[in-house]
Amino acid sequence: xxxRPDRIRVALVDDQALFRAGxxxxxxxxxxxQVVGEAADGxxxxxxxxxSRPDVVLMDIRMPVLDGLAAxxxxxADPDPPRVVMLTTFDLDEAAARAIRxxxxxxxxxxxxxxxxxxxxxxxxxxxxVIAAAATRDLFSRFAASAPAPVPAAFAELTQRERExxxxxxxxxxxxxxxxxxFLSEATVKTHISRILGxxxxxxxVQLVVFAxxxxxx
Numbered sequence: 647x648x649x650r651p652d653r654i655r656v657a658l659v660d661d662q663a664l665f666r667a668g669x670x671x672x673x674x675x676x677x678x679x680q681v682v683g684e685a686a687d688g689x690x691x692x693x694x695x696x697x698s699r700p701d702v703v704l705m706d707i708r709m710p711v712l713d714g715l716a717a718x719x720x721x722x723a724d725p726d727p728p729r730v731v732m733l734t735t736f737d738l739d740e741a742a743a744r745a746i747r748x749x750x751x752x753x754x755x756x757x758x759x760x761x762x763x764x765x766x767x768x769x770x771x772x773x774x775x776v777i778a779a780a781a782t783r784d785l786f787s788r789f790a791a792s793a794p795a796p797v798p799a800a801f802a803e804l805t806q807r808e809r810e811x812x813x814x815x816x817x818x819x820x821x822x823x824x825x826x827x828x829f830l831s832e833a834t835v836k837t838h839i840s841r842i843l844g845x846x847x848x849x850x851x852v853q854l855v856v857f858a859x860x861x862x863x864x
Contacts, residue, residue, distance in 0.1 A: 794862030
């Protein structure tokens with residue numbers, strides 16, 4: 647299977663062959679997307695992803711041999727890992743929360759509309775998260791640990807303004823909502839968010855919400 651360099655490369659890891667065939671048909675129908683590999687379990691999935699080097703991996707959570715959580719942890723520990731989106735049949739799934747904590751870029755319900763799936767792939771490839779920060783907040787409010795971890799020293803490097811923006815983003819507010827509340831431009835808010843993510847070594851806004859919950863900063 648030859649990947650075209652102008653397309654977003656997608657890999658599918660799911661133990662249901664019929665489901666994979668449906669996803670492949672939807673993805674390959676798009677001029678900017680291409681499926682470059684498939685696997686039926688997490689162990690095969692890790693090997694396939696390392697060989698095919700996709701941009702985005704759609705990873706089922708519950709699979710034989712090696713489940714999606716363990717497979718995702720292995721992939722995200724690699725240098726220059728792909729973006730991983732978890733596939734689940736359950737909304738507000740504890741396993742999805744664990745995957746996001748590990749570094750997954752979000753989750754999708756397996757019965758999501760094809761248009762939403764395609765938009766999610768493009769969104770993740772562009773560097774954003776698949777689920778909104780507000781949804782992440784709801785997810786982690788249900789499954790967050792009762793005892794927060796110590797706040798890392800890097801948090802002290804945030805300026806007072808950045809801490810204010812951090813607190814609002816951790817509550818699930820969008821850039822537009824933060825801008826309106828703080829009388830700032832959206833571009834300024836985006837710059838603050840980028841600096842916050844950089845200082846805290848976080849990948850996206852979803853990881854920011856996870857950070858806030860894990861360290862009792864909500």
